[in-house]
Amino acid sequence: xxxxxxxxDLSATTYxxxxxxxxxxxxxxxxxxxxxxxxxxxxxxIVFGVEKLIQNKMLVEGSGKRIASxxxxxxLAFAGLVADxxxxxxxxxxxxKSYKSTYGDAIPAKVLAERLSMFVxxxxxYASIRPFGCAILVGAYDKRGPQLYMIExxxxxxxxxxxxxxxxxxxxxxxxxxxxxxxxTAREAIVEVARILHSVHDPVKDKEFELxxxxxxxxxxxxxxxxxxxxxDEAETRAKAIIEESEQ
Amino acid sequence: xxxxxxxxxxxxxxxxxxxDGGVVMGAxxxxxxxxxxxxxxxxxxxxxxxxxxxxxxxxxxxxQAISDYVRYYLQLHQSELGEEPEVKTAAQLFQLLCYGNxxxxxxxxxxxxxxxxxxxxxxxxxxxxxxxxQPFAIGGSGxxxxxxxxxxxxxxxxxxxxxxxxTKNSLALAMARDGSSGGVIRLVTIDKSGVERExxxxxxxxxxxxxx
Numbered sequence: 386x387x388x389x390x391x392x393x394d395l396s397a398t399t400y401x402x403x404x405x406x407x408x409x410x411x412x413x414x415x416x417x418x419x420x421x422x423x424x425x426x427x428x429x430x431i432v433f434g435v436e437k438l439i440q441n442k443m444l445v446e447g448s449g450k451r452i453a454s455x456x457x458x459x460x461l462a463f464a465g466l467v468a469d470x471x472x473x474x475x476x477x478x479x480x481x482k483s484y485k486s487t488y489g490d491a492i493p494a495k496v497l498a499e500r501l502s503m504f505v506x507x508x509x510x511y512a513s514i515r516p517f518g519c520a521i522l523v524g525a526y527d528k529r530g531p532q533l534y535m536i537e538x539x540x541x542x543x544x545x546x547x548x549x550x551x552x553x554x555x556x557x558x559x560x561x562x563x564x565x566x567x568x569x570t571a572r573e574a575i576v577e578v579a580r581i582l583h584s585v586h587d588p589v590k591d592k593e594f595e596l597x598x599x600x601x602x603x604x605x606x607x608x609x610x611x612x613x614x615x616x617x618d619e620a621e622t623r624a625k626a627i628i629e630e631s632e633q
Numbered sequence: 634x635x636x637x638x639x640x641x642x643x644x645x646x647x648x649x650x651x652x653d654g655g656v657v658m659g660a661x662x663x664x665x666x667x668x669x670x671x672x673x674x675x676x677x678x679x680x681x682x683x684x685x686x687x688x689x690x691x692x693x694x695x696x697q698a699i700s701d702y703v704r705y706y707l708q709l710h711q712s713e714l715g716e717e718p719e720v721k722t723a724a725q726l727f728q729l730l731c732y733g734n735x736x737x738x739x740x741x742x743x744x745x746x747x748x749x750x751x752x753x754x755x756x757x758x759x760x761x762x763x764x765x766x767q768p769f770a771i772g773g774s775g776x777x778x779x780x781x782x783x784x785x786x787x788x789x790x791x792x793x794x795x796x797x798x799x800t801k802n803s804l805a806l807a808m809a810r811d812g813s814s815g816g817v818i819r820l821v822t823i824d825k826s827g828v829e830r831e832x833x834x835x836x837x838x839x840x841x842x843x844x845x
Contacts, residue, residue, distance in 0.1 A: 489721050
C-alpha cells in the first residue's frame, strides 16, 4: 500500500496514472503517524477515547485536548495535524449553530458529517491550498439514537459502530471487532476503550501518554462531556488490571 | 373604484387544534378586495409537506409567496436530512421569513401537522414574526370574536372528533360575526396515516342563535 508517487505527487490537482491523488494520500499519512483515537457506538450513547502522546514533560496536564464539544449533543475526536483539526472543530460549531438557527433543531449527526465531508473535500481540489491533515470522529446522541461518523482527509465519510484512527488503528480495530457493541453500556464501554488504548500504546517508541475519555450517553443526560474524573480513574485502573491479568 | 386599488386580503378566520396523534386545521373561504368578495370558496389551508400544512391570513399575495418559499426550503432540507421534516422546522422557517421581512409583510400564519418525533403540533406565527407553540391556535380578523368561546370550550385531551366539533363551531361563530369571513368551512385533519380534507358548505354550518 505504501508507495511514492514520484512526479505525480507534487500537487493535489494531479492524478497519477492509476487514478490516485497522492497529496490526499500523504495527508492520510499525517493521520496514521499520530496518536490513536477510537470511538464506539453503544446501546446508550457514544464513547470517545484518545491516546494523547506527551511530547514534553513540562506540559500542563489536560492542555491540548484532542476531543471537542460541537453542540450539547455532539462530540468530535481527531487524529493528525492538531491545528487542522481545530479549524474543522470551528467549522462544525458554525454549522451546528446555523442549522439550529435556521431549522430550530439540534443538528443531526448525519447532516453534520455530510457538511464537514463536503468542506474537507473542497480542500482536495486546488493546488493553492493543501488538504486537511487530520481525520475526525463525529458522534452524537439525539432523538434518532446514538450515531457515529468518521471523516478522512479525502472528504469521504461513513457511519460506524466502532472506529479507530491513528498509529494503533489496526490493532485497535481488531480489538473493537471482538466487542458486542449493541449490548454494551457507556459505563462498560469506557473500560474497553481505556483497555484498548493502553494495549495498543507502544511504550518503547512513544513513552508516556495521557488518556482522554469522553462520552455522550444516557448517564450524561445526552450531553457531550469529558468523563468525570472519578469514573474515569476507576475505568483506567480497571483497564490496566485487565491487561495485567491477561499478561499473567 | 377605490375597492380595486385595495390589496387582496384574506379577511379570515383560521384555527388549528392539537390532539393526541394529530391535528385538526380549519379555515373559512372568503377572499376580499375591499368589500368585494373576490373568491368565496378559497382554500386557505395549504400544503407545505406531506405531513405539514399551514393556515394563511392577512395579505393573500404575501402568504402565498411565504408558503412557496417555505415549501421550497423544506424540500431542500428534507433532501439533506433524509427523513420527513418536523413541524417545528417548518414553523421555524416561517418565522425566519416573517420576522426578517416584517416591515414589508402582512401575514398571520398557523403552521400545523404531524411528525414522528413530536406527534401532532400547532405553531402560531402572528403579524410581528413571533413563534409560539400552542395546544390550539386561532388567527385572522374573525378570531377576535371567538377568544372567549374558545377559552371556555377547549379542554386538554380532546379526541379527534371533539377537536373537529370545536373547530367547526368556533369558525361558524367567527364567520357569523366577521364581515371579512364567510363561505364554507374547510377542515384538514393530519395524523400518522395521512391527510383528510373536508368541506362544510354554507347551508350546513352549525347553527347558533341568530334572532329566531
